[in-house]
Amino acid sequence: MLDLEPIAPREIGTQHSPYVDQLVQHVQQLAGSLSQLGVPVAATLVGEAIGAICEHLVDGYAGVKKASDEGRAQMSLDVKTLQAALRKLLPEMAPSMAHVEDYLRALYLPPQELLAWARAHPQYSDLLDSLAKQDR
Numbered sequence: 001m002l003d004l005e006p007i008a009p010r011e012i013g014t015q016h017s018p019y020v021d022q023l024v025q026h027v028q029q030l031a032g033s034l035s036q037l038g039v040p041v042a043a044t045l046v047g048e049a050i051g052a053i054c055e056h057l058v059d060g061y062a063g064v065k066k067a068s069d070e071g072r073a074q075m076s077l078d079v080k081t082l083q084a085a086l087r088k089l090l091p092e093m094a095p096s097m098a099h100v101e102d103y104l105r106a107l108y109l110p111p112q113e114l115l116a117w118a119r120a121h122p123q124y125s126d127l128l129d130s131l132a133k134q135d136r
Helices: 018-037 039-062 069-089 098-107 111-120 122-133
Strands: none
Touching: 018 039, 018 069, 039 069, 039 098, 069 098, 098 122, 111 122
């Protein structure tokens, strides 16, 4: 479970949030624990874990009641930092964070463009209500 603080900092940060380091540490521990199962099995399970992390990030970000421009920039920085750390940790997997990145791009859209975005991205349909309620 992620302990996300309100995403409304007053200025754009250059440092990622502490939860990013925690997630990387958990993935590193998981990958180490699964290494004895063989590469295909371990890669599959770690890939599933990273997919679950992406889902939880999107759910957590969707639960934020108010996200300023600086807050959205912090979310983007956190995701990019997490992806870079996971790629360094797991170079053979090249984990993708596209699910989270797509959601974050939608946070920058004007309200009138959200419907078109939702049609193009039906996998987020259950999150649209919370996205529409966020104060822009």
